[in-house]
Amino acid sequence: MPDPAVLVRDLVKRYDGRAVVDRVDLVAERGAVTAVLGPNGAGKTTTVECCEGLRSPDAGEIRVLGLDPVDDARDLRPRVGVMLQDGGLPTGVRAGEMLRHVASMYAAPRDVGELTERLGLGSFARTTVRRLSGGQRQRLALAAAVVGRPDVVFLDEPSAGMDPQSRHAVWDLVRELRANGVGIVLTTHLMDEAEDLADHVYVVDHGRVIASGTTRALLAGDDRRESGGSARTVRVEAEPGLDLAALRRVLDDLTGALPNRPADTLTDAAWSVSEPTPGSYALVGPATPRALAVLTTWLADRDVLASRVTVGTRTLEDVFLDLTGRHLR
Numbered sequence: 001m002p003d004p005a006v007l008v009r010d011l012v013k014r015y016d017g018r019a020v021v022d023r024v025d026l027v028a029e030r031g032a033v034t035a036v037l038g039p040n041g042a043g044k045t046t047t048v049e050c051c052e053g054l055r056s057p058d059a060g061e062i063r064v065l066g067l068d069p070v071d072d073a074r075d076l077r078p079r080v081g082v083m084l085q086d087g088g089l090p091t092g093v094r095a096g097e098m099l100r101h102v103a104s105m106y107a108a109p110r111d112v113g114e115l116t117e118r119l120g121l122g123s124f125a126r127t128t129v130r131r132l133s134g135g136q137r138q139r140l141a142l143a144a145a146v147v148g149r150p151d152v153v154f155l156d157e158p159s160a161g162m163d164p165q166s167r168h169a170v171w172d173l174v175r176e177l178r179a180n181g182v183g184i185v186l187t188t189h190l191m192d193e194a195e196d197l198a199d200h201v202y203v204v205d206h207g208r209v210i211a212s213g214t215t216r217a218l219l220a221g222d223d224r225r226e227s228g229g230s231a232r233t234v235r236v237e238a239e240p241g242l243d244l245a246a247l248r249r250v251l252d253d254l255t256g257a258l259p260n261r262p263a264d265t266l267t268d269a270a271w272s273v274s275e276p277t278p279g280s281y282a283l284v285g286p287a288t289p290r291a292l293a294v295l296t297t298w299l300a301d302r303d304v305l306a307s308r309v310t311v312g313t314r315t316l317e318d319v320f321l322d323l324t325g326r327h328l329r
């Protein structure tokens with residue numbers, strides 16, 4: 001069995017005596033996308049930068065392709081692609097020249113023209129890096145990270161600030177890398193990106209891994225409520241400012257009346273009802289056909305026409321917010 005792309009055991013990194021990474025364990029396999037998720041300041045970048053050999057751990061073990069990122073940096077350099085959050089690119093050179101120069105440092109680089117085409121770099125190839133927009137700089141940084149055909153790629157928020165077209169081009173490239181056996185470690189705040197791309201997910205908070213597993217398992221986990229079957233998310237688009245407490249009461253009353261609901265759970269709210277953005281509601285609870293009827297009747301009684309009502313299972317964003325809470329960091 002070849003070594004995994006990345007292996008992290010008991011990693012600790014302290015600043016001013018405070019452990020910002022606190023005994024993190026992580027495995028990223030080859031031919032897979034491993035997403036590291038977490039709120040701002042959780043310790044994701046610190047963890048990843050230790051794996052890249054850019055920071056030295058205070059304790060623990062890191063292996064990238066079976067090698068030590070600091071001691072074996074010379075052997076690893078041609079095999080590891082890194083896309084940093086701030087781009088980390090020299091600013092005075094033209095974009096196209098920079099990519100050709102990076103490619104020339106590898107024994108068997110990718111075709112620069114093909115990569116330029118794929119990531120739409122042609123329109124700004126003659127522009128100096130300093131003058132590129134944020135999204136253009138990101139695309140160039142990604143191209144530079146993969147042009148040497150690495151076995152492992154670290155992508156720190158790769159599609160941040162990109163337009164939808166660029167984002168899809170990036171996602172297609174990541175899928176192709178995975179299909180070619182590359183191990184990809186991805187940090188992102190875009191839950192749809194992680195849900196779409198990642199095979200494995202690690203959720204980090206306050207320097208610790210608080211949940212991990214296959215994306216599928218995380219989405220399926222904790223999906224049961226005490227009564228009335230599976231919790232599902234009902235999304236409603238309607239006018240903003242609906243009375244959330246009243247809506248929750250009427251749904252909870254229905255759930256409380258279910259014959260199979262144990263008496264001692266009657267006081268618990270079965271539904272959580274929120275309005276994450278104005279006019280867009282997320283109702284999480286036992287979405288039975290009757291609950292949907294109650295919902296639409298409640299809306300009709302208030303003369304509210306919903307433009308959309310959908311019933312789905314939990315998204316990775318739901319799981320993430322459940323795990324890490326809603327307070328700002």
Ligand SMILES: Nc1ncnc2c1ncn2[C@@H]1O[C@H](COP(=O)(O)OP(=O)(O)OP(=O)(O)O)[C@@H](O)[C@H]1O
Nearest residue numbers: 015016020038039040041042043044045046047189
């Ligand atoms: N060089 C440093 N000196 C002191 N503290 C640092 C240093 N680098 C990071 N930290 C602190 O370590 C913590 C973790 O930072 P890190 O950048 O790893 O978080 P993150 O999860 O990547 O956050 P974000 O989502 O905002 O990028 C933060 O509280 C940060 O202030």
